[in-house]
Each structure stands twice: as structure tokens, then as C-alpha cells.
Amino acid sequence: MTLLPSLTCLESFECVARHGSISRAAAELNVTQSAVSRQILQLEELLDVALFERVRQRVVITDAGKIYLKDVNRIMIDLKDSTSKIMACGGSPSILNLAVLPTFATQWLVPRLSIFLRKNPDVTVNFATRTTQFDFETEPFDAAIHYGIASWPGAVTHHLMDEDTVAVCSPKFQAASRIKKPADLVGTTLLHQSTRASAWAEWFSVLGVDNSHPLRGPRFEQFSMIAQAAACGLGVALLPKLLIEDELASGKLSLLFSHSVRSANAYYVAVPESKISSPFVTAFTHWIVQESKSAAPSVIRKSHNSSKKY
Known part of the structure; x- marks a missing residue:
């Protein structure tokens, strides 16, 4: 039976x-x-x-x-x-299933992917969104883009880039709010990323700015939502510069200050131990590591130990 x-x-x-x-x-x-x-x-x-x-x-x-x-x-x-x-x-065995962070994929990875595909025309790349670590043994992925620390159980991680966050808003919002220096953000509407609730508090602390209410303001699940909200004049956003290059270049967003804060976390590509000998996984890993080095964001950084008041 x-x-x-x-x-x-x-x-x-x-x-x-x-x-x-x-x-x-x-x-x-x-x-x-x-x-x-x-x-x-x-x-x-x-x-x-x-x-x-x-x-x-x-x-x-x-x-x-x-x-x-x-x-x-x-x-x-x-x-x-x-x-x-x-x-x-089309029956090709060279399928690369990637788990990606949504905004990183749309703003950084996808615009550069044609470079990899020209070098590897037989590889088909599939994308799926994952925002937290998962078990490679139960999820059918060949690699994952990871933001956090250089540790993933059952996988090997390769550093891609650090993350420098900058304060941005629309040009009209900046003009209307008369924002000239970091202290001018006190009392201004701050836009928050829901999984990084303390980001603004850390930013004010690093720059030596006293703000008794750094956690106030609307929250958004993804950086792409915050970027759009800031471009529409809803407030000031604290965003990774590498994810908003297009918005800055087009003038939709204005970089308020030269100061940036480097996160303790970074971006990595994680490869499960069972896939480290795969030729096309190795090719992708090598390519994205090299691409991230050549595309490292150029931001004027402010020391984390600054005691200057703004």
C-alpha cells in the first residue's frame, strides 16, 4: 500500500x-x-x-x-x-540561490550584478529575502548577504564592507527646518529603522549632542522606506551612505553634515560549509568581495571619541 x-x-x-x-x-x-x-x-x-x-x-x-x-x-x-x-x-546545474537583505540587494547588489553575469554567463541567480540568520541545512540557499558580526553557525563569512551612517533629509525639509549643525536636529522629526531603535541615540552620543528624546519619531521596517519618507519631507533619516548613493546624486536627499558614524556591525557574504567547494559559489564570493572593495563608500568620518559639543 x-x-x-x-x-x-x-x-x-x-x-x-x-x-x-x-x-x-x-x-x-x-x-x-x-x-x-x-x-x-x-x-x-x-x-x-x-x-x-x-x-x-x-x-x-x-x-x-x-x-x-x-x-x-x-x-x-x-x-x-x-x-x-x-x-x-533551462536545465543548467549552475543555479545560485541567494538570501539577501532587501535594500542592500536593490540599491547595491542588483545594479552591479550584470558584471558578475557577464563573467559567468552560465549561472542563473535567484533571490529571496531574509533579514536574519537562518539554518543553511533547512533553507535551500547557496549563500547569504548578512549584516551583523563575522559569525554564522555552519557557514564561512567573508567581509564585504563596513557601514557608515549619515544624516539626510530632503532639500526642502532642510531649508524649512533651518538645519545647519547637528544640534539643530534636537526637536526635529527623526525617522527610525525598526530593528535599529537606538541608532539615533548612539549618533547624538558620538557627536556630543544632548538630546533627551532621541527615540521619538516614526519607525519603518526597511531602509528603502525610510529613504523614501525622508525624500518626501517627513523628517531626517539616519541611513547607510552606501544604500542612498542614487538619492544623493539625484538631489532627492541632502547630506546634512560631513560627520558619519561607523557601525560596530558590517556586511558579509556567508557561504554554508557544504557549498565552499562549489565553483559558481566560489566565483560569486570572489566577485562580490572584490566588487565591495572597489566600491567602498567615501565618507568623511568623525571619531567615535569626539567630545565636542554641537
Whole structure:
């Protein structure tokens, strides 16, 4: 006896569960209602568990059905992803699955990726967003862009670049707020990155500016959101300069001061130990390390030990 249900049965089960109706599921799947009913019955006989209860003209998923549905949804999504990946690469074994930080990818990595692809035309690069460390043994990635410290269990990390943060806002906001020096930011609307709640407090401390309320202000989940908010005149943002080069060049954002604060963390590329001998993973790692060195941000830095008051 096989414990593997047919894909047709799983599709019917998922569709009926989503609609709560056999007739609607049949219409979506372009089959008859009796065909859907037979497939559900076959699945229930295989599992020896009732997946639905028939209530008047509706079908209601059982508790067992809800448990099974979670796994079925996950399997179906994984199967669709695997199918699309193999279709996208045309059968090539040189697929590089990258876990990336969203703003770093869109603002820094993607604009430079054509350089890598010209040197490695047979490699297909896939992107997925991950903002925290994960287990490479359970996630199907060949490498990850990581912000933090040079440590990742089960992986080798390579330093890409440090992060220097600068204070920026729109030119109109700067003019209207009459911002001339760091102390002028006290009482100004400060825009915060939700995972770096203390960034402004540290910035004021480094520059020797007294601000009793450095944590006040709206919070945003991603740097790209903060950059857009600052460009729209919602306040002053503290952002990594390497992620806003375009906005500074276009004039959407103004660099308020020459001072910057270097973070204790940095950007790394992390490669799982099982992938360190992969030729195309090695090629990508070598390329991004070299590219990061040549594209190191040029920022005038202010000493962390400054005691000057502004």
C-alpha cells in the first residue's frame, strides 16, 4: 500500500478547503463536481481520516483536515517553486540561490550584478529575502548577504564592507527646518529603522549632542522606506551612505553634515560549509568581495571619541 497520494487529490483537497465548496472547486479546476468528490473520498480513504464535514450545501474542513492542509500547502508551494526554478534555468546545474537583505540587494547588489553575469554567463541567480540568520541545512540557499558580526553557525563569512551612517533629509525639509549643525536636529522629526531603535541615540552620543528624546519619531521596517519618507519631507533619516548613493546624486536627499558614524556591525557574504567547494559559489564570493572593495563608500568620518559639543 502506498502512502503517497496523487497530486490530483491534493489539488482538489486544497481547492475545496480554500473555497469551502465542491462546486466552486470544480469550476476552478475545470472538472465535474463528482470528480472532485471522488478525489476527496480517495484521499480520505487513504488517510483513514475525515477531512471535511458535509453541512447542508457546504463542506467544512475538520480539525484533522486543517492540520493536513498546512503541510499540503507547504508542499505545493515548494513544488511550484522548484518547478519555476528549473524552468527558469533551462536545465543548467549552475543555479545560485541567494538570501539577501532587501535594500542592500536593490540599491547595491542588483545594479552591479550584470558584471558578475557577464563573467559567468552560465549561472542563473535567484533571490529571496531574509533579514536574519537562518539554518543553511533547512533553507535551500547557496549563500547569504548578512549584516551583523563575522559569525554564522555552519557557514564561512567573508567581509564585504563596513557601514557608515549619515544624516539626510530632503532639500526642502532642510531649508524649512533651518538645519545647519547637528544640534539643530534636537526637536526635529527623526525617522527610525525598526530593528535599529537606538541608532539615533548612539549618533547624538558620538557627536556630543544632548538630546533627551532621541527615540521619538516614526519607525519603518526597511531602509528603502525610510529613504523614501525622508525624500518626501517627513523628517531626517539616519541611513547607510552606501544604500542612498542614487538619492544623493539625484538631489532627492541632502547630506546634512560631513560627520558619519561607523557601525560596530558590517556586511558579509556567508557561504554554508557544504557549498565552499562549489565553483559558481566560489566565483560569486570572489566577485562580490572584490566588487565591495572597489566600491567602498567615501565618507568623511568623525571619531567615535569626539567630545565636542554641537
